[in-house]
Amino acid sequence: MSAQTPEAPTVTTEERPAKERKVPRVVILGGGYVGFYTALRLRRRLGKREAAIVVVDPRSYMTYQPFLPEAAAGALEPRHVVVSHRRELKGVDTLTGRVTEIRHADRTVTITPTEGQPYDITYDHLVVALGSVARTLPIPGLAEQAIGFKQVEEAIALRNDVLNKLDTAASTWDPEARRRLLTFTFVGGGFAGIEAIAEVEDMARAAVGYYDSISPEDLRFVMIEGSARILPELGDEMGGYALEQLRKRNIEVHLSTFLSSCVDGHVVTSTGVEFDSATIVWTAGVKANPVLNSSDLPLDKMGRLNALPTLQVAHEDGTVVEGAWTAGDCAAVPDLANPGSYCSPSAQHAVRQARHLGDNLGRFLRSAEPTSYEHKHVGTVASLGLGKGVAQVYGIKLRGWPAWFMHRTYHMAQMPTFNRKVRIVLDWTLALLFRRELVALGRLHDPRADFRDASAAPRPKGAQKPADKAPQSEKVATPAP
Known part of the structure; x- marks a missing residue:
């Protein structure tokens, strides 16, 4: 007689020991405003036994973009406008790589690291925060x-480029080359472009004081903007004030003008203006990360993810895509404070949406209902250089130093971590006591250049010198102003 095997009892999820329960995995694509703040908020709400959180980004840090103009101008140390993922996101796994494909039907994303072969990771919930x-x-x-x-790499490169151009222009005798080197062109009159040209121009004007052969009048800063005004978010009055201030500083602003060509630095505009410029900065708008086009998630006509006010991804008919969440520049989030429109792609919305998304996802994982995101726009602030700015906050219009102070105060408060806030305030304090640091690290982006030159085969004895070297008699001459 064979022994009968007893039937195993059924164990529900609630009855299963904690170590045997499946911990849901939340994968956050992007480590910018939305990705960073969502991970931070979600980790604070949920313990490690409630959710495993993974952040994927090509960079191992978050860049606070509103401070990039000051980093480019030397008012802030570039390392102080970025926040380390690994240091600040404790209890969160970070993967440094580029997302190349999203297959939500399979709950899988493909990641391509800087070194090695692409690989897939799976998830239970996906937060798409790829930005723009x-x-x-x-x-x-x-x-x-x-x-x-x-x-931040572009801000550092721009700063080095401008200062290098000043060094080179002060050391050349060719008037056409000097004009080209001292002409700096910015395309796009939104916040990024206006703040960048204003801060960099401020720095360059200060730098020429150290050059005997360059005067402030030799510098030429040009802004090309396709619309009829700059800083449209500030309205006609304050945008007009900003335009007036820039033109008072001899910054050329070409409105209703488009860049037609810039081959070899020769700028041609739609209005027929032509000139040579050795530095061209493109700040003419953004678009949703194109990797979304290789996903099976629903997009709008602008390539953004369709989203509900709860920050859940949804189809056009409003049906929720289970397990998918989004916010920020890559998401079309309805603006409940302004019915019929979508939230603007600004840091103000991105940071608040991220915190709300972290709260909503935490609620959902604890079987609670997510709530709708709603935020009435506080206002806008813009820096126009050291001690100069323009702002409109809660309907109050500010100009000059008060607006500049408001700009710094607001963004310092929004900067994540106490560590970075202190470092930024210290940078500003030191700038009040000492002059700007105007050293260009010219070989920063090609550190092996000198080593390559030293390793090059020696020139045979008697060989003709390279044509680009000036005769000794010219080397001791004084550069023409």
Whole structure:
């Protein structure tokens, strides 16, 4: 007689020991405002036994973009406008790599690291916080000549480029080359472009005081904007004030003008203006990260994810896509404070949406209902250089120093972590006591250049000198002003 095996009892999720329960995995794509703040908020709400959180980003830090103009101008140390993921997101796994494909039907994303082969990771809940990229156009020469202004690396490169151009211009005797080197062109009159040109121009004007052969009048700063005004978010009055202030500083502003070509640095505009410029900065708008086009998630006509006010991804008919959440520049989030419109792609919305998303996802994982995001726009602030600014906050219009102070105070308060807030305040305090640091690290982006030159085969004895070297008699001459 065979022994009968007893039937195993059924164990529900609630009865299963904690160590045997499946911990839901939340994968956050993007480590910018939305990704960073969502991970921070969710980790504070849920313990490690309630959710495993993974952040994926090509960079291991978050960049606070409103401070990039000051970093480019030397008012802030570039390292102080970024926040380390690994240091600040305790209890969160971070993967440094680029997201190349999203297959939500399989709950899988493909990640391509800097080194090694692409790999897949799976998830239970996905937060798409990929943000935006520069919206470029098929303009001849643009890809070869221009630089963007969305990352801290670009701010550092722009600062070095401007100071290097001053050094080079002070050391050349060719008047056409000098004009080209001292002409700086910015395309796009939104916040990024206006703040960048204002801060960099301020720095360059201060720097020429150390050059005997360059005067402030030799500098030429040009702004090209396709619409009829700059800073449209500030309205006609305050935008007009900002335009007036820039023109008083001899910054050329070409409105209702488009860049037609910039091959080899020769700028041609839609209005027929032509000039040579060695530095071209592109800040003419952004678009949703194009990797969304390789996903099976629903997008709107602008390539953004369709979203509900709860920050859940949804189909056009309002049906929720289970397990998918989004916010920020890559999401079309209805603006409940302004019915019929969507939340603007600003840091003000992104930070608040991220915190709300973290709370909502935490509620959902604890079987509670998510709530709708609603925020009435506080206002806008913009810096126009050291001690100069324009702002409109709660309907109050500010100009000059008060607006500049408001700009710094607001963004310092929004900067994550106490560590970074202190470092930024210290940078500003030291700037009051000492002059700007105007050293250009010219070889920063090619650190092996000197080593390559030293390793090059020696020139045979008697060989003709390179044509680009000036005769000894010219080397001791004084550069022409």
